[in-house]
Amino acid sequence: RTLDDAKSKSMLSPSQGVHIVLDRSFLPGDTALMIPRTDDGRVLFAIPWHGKAVIGTTDTPVGETSIEPRALPAEVEFLISHAGRYLSRTPARSDVLSIYAGLRPLVKAGDGTRTAALSRDHTIIVAPSGLITVTGGKWTTYRHMGEDTINRAAQVGNLAQRPSPTRELKLHGWLNEHGDSALAVYGSDAEPIRRLAAERPELANPLHARLPYREAEVVWAARYELARTVEDVLARRTRALLLDARASIEAAPRVAELLAGELGRNPGWAAQQVVEYTALAQGYILI
Numbered sequence: 354r355t356l357d358d359a360k361s362k363s364m365l366s367p368s369q370g371v372h373i374v375l376d377r378s379f380l381p382g383d384t385a386l387m388i389p390r391t392d393d394g395r396v397l398f399a400i401p402w403h404g405k406a407v408i409g410t411t412d413t414p415v416g417e418t419s420i421e422p423r424a425l426p427a428e429v430e431f432l433i434s435h436a437g438r439y440l441s442r443t444p445a446r447s448d449v450l451s452i453y454a455g456l457r458p459l460v461k462a463g464d465g466t467r468t469a470a471l472s473r474d475h476t477i478i479v480a481p482s483g484l485i486t487v488t489g490g491k492w493t494t495y496r497h498m499g500e501d502t503i504n505r506a507a508q509v510g511n512l513a514q515r516p517s518p519t520r521e522l523k524l525h526g527w528l529n530e531h532g533d534s535a536l537a538v539y540g541s542d543a544e545p546i547r548r549l550a551a552e553r554p555e556l557a558n559p560l561h562a563r564l565p566y567r568e569a570e571v572v573w574a575a576r577y578e579l580a581r582t583v584e585d586v587l588a589r590r591t592r593a594l595l596l597d598a599r600a601s602i603e604a605a606p607r608v609a610e611l612l613a614g615e616l617g618r619n620p621g622w623a624a625q626q627v628v629e630y631t632a633l634a635q636g637y638i639l640i
């Protein structure tokens with residue numbers, strides 16, 4: 354935008370949201386819990402998630418963005434103290450299996466400082482030059498954001514209006530029905546992963562006793578999901594880092610070994626991968 358117009362001002366007011374993950378015993382049953390208004394007007398929720406309970410969230414304005422945002426002490430205290438009012442028991446800091454933070458790209462509205470009051474919707478701006486900017490929004494509305502942007506581009510370019518062909522497009526792995534096994538998240542890829550484990554029985558072993566993953570998923574991630582680092586596997590192809598940060602660190606050496614075998618890497622590479630991942634994952638442990 355500044356290349357198009359040097360006077361362009363920033364449109365975003367970043368907000369940080371923090372979540373903690375607890376053992377499922379803190380939230381018995383299969384029902385999510387939402388508190389629509391806490392003492393300071395925030396929304397608090399607790400959701401069953403991959404055999405754990407995820408508790409969120411906070412809404413803290415941040416002046417600078419980071420590729421690895423970290424929870425602030427006040428955010429941790431807010432989540433733990435308020436969660437204890439509604440869960441089966443009050444969690445201690447030592448009960449937190451993982452803590453993670455994310456940033457919301459909220460669109461500015463006047464000179465207000467309360468990011469909680471800003472819209473979570475996306476905004477499309479068309480500059481006098483015809484440059485189209487889409488900003489704000491969130492991951493879960495990406496398809497809607499894309500459709501709105503392309504429709505606006507068609508208007509700006511005087512193109513013929515056409516219905517979006519992606520509105521009903523099924524994503525890779527789509528199935529009519531999903532099972533209740535740990536591999537259900539893979540959809541139609543679940544069966545090939547089972548076959549991989551059957552061909553190499555050692556890959557049927559659990560990756561870690563406290564994680565819901567098998568070693569076959571590491572090999573699958575390397576072969577078919579472009580995983581190239583331990584972090585890729587434990588933080589993105591699976592949710593190990595978010596489910597139990599300490600367990601993911603303990604699983605890192607085996608993940609590195611499996612990846613090295615798939616990618617043709619040497620033991621030195623594997624060792625360095627473990628060092629780098631451990632340093633990253635320490636930031637998800639509440640000390």
